[in-house]
Amino acid sequence: MKLYTNYLTENDCYKANKKITPTGIMVHSTATPGVMAKDWFNLWNRSYEKGETDREVCVHAFLDDKEVWQYLPWDHRGWHGGGPVNNTHISFEICEPSGFTYIGNEMVGYVPSQHEEYFRKVWENSVELCVYFCKLYGLTEKDIITHCEGYEMSIASNHMDVMHWFPKHGESMDSFRVAVGKALTII
Numbered sequence: 001m002k003l004y005t006n007y008l009t010e011n012d013c014y015k016a017n018k019k020i021t022p023t024g025i026m027v028h029s030t031a032t033p034g035v036m037a038k039d040w041f042n043l044w045n046r047s048y049e050k051g052e053t054d055r056e057v058c059v060h061a062f063l064d065d066k067e068v069w070q071y072l073p074w075d076h077r078g079w080h081g082g083g084p085v086n087n088t089h090i091s092f093e094i095c096e097p098s099g100f101t102y103i104g105n106e107m108v109g110y111v112p113s114q115h116e117e118y119f120r121k122v123w124e125n126s127v128e129l130c131v132y133f134c135k136l137y138g139l140t141e142k143d144i145i146t147h148c149e150g151y152e153m154s155i156a157s158n159h160m161d162v163m164h165w166f167p168k169h170g171e172s173m174d175s176f177r178v179a180v181g182k183a184l185t186i187i
């Protein structure tokens with residue numbers, strides 16, 4: 001896992017400079033086909049207050065099939081979950097591959113077999129990043145949730161990620177947690 005760091009210093013979330021003690025990890029995916037981890041820096045290194053962007057969002061990291069980009073210090077309070085989860089969880093976005101579109105929350109024209117190789121790489125990188133966070137903050141796989149689970153727990157906004165995507169590859173958040181748990185015992 002190649003990890004690069006480049007803080008979003010122009011983002012209002014970075015400037016707010018609130019600190020948290022991470023007690024969990026929230027997994028997101030971008031719902032934006034083909035925009036890779038490094039590309040998000042220019043899109044999000046902007047200020048809502050200055051009118052440079054229409055979204056007040058900020059996440060700790062993005063990852064794709066090749067690399068991880070850290071955009072906030074891990075103990076910085078992110079603006080990723082639209083609820084109290086921001087006070088407790090480190091967050092990262094999994095970038096989605098190109099070659100399909102969205103209608104509402106639905107992936108349209110997504111052919112899992114064509115994207116299996118990409119999916120397996122981001123899956124591995126996501127497991128590895130979660131293992132890294134678990135070791136850093138004394139967490140386990142049980143402390144990992146995704147956005148839609150956060151909504152069910154009433155600590156995050158109503159988004160489908162990542163369960164609109166993982167099942168297309170025969171996976172779920174439960175199988176993801178199992179994979180992290182296994183990696184934690186090996187490493």
Ligand SMILES: [Zn+2]
Nearest residue numbers: 028147159161
């Ligand atoms: Zn999300």
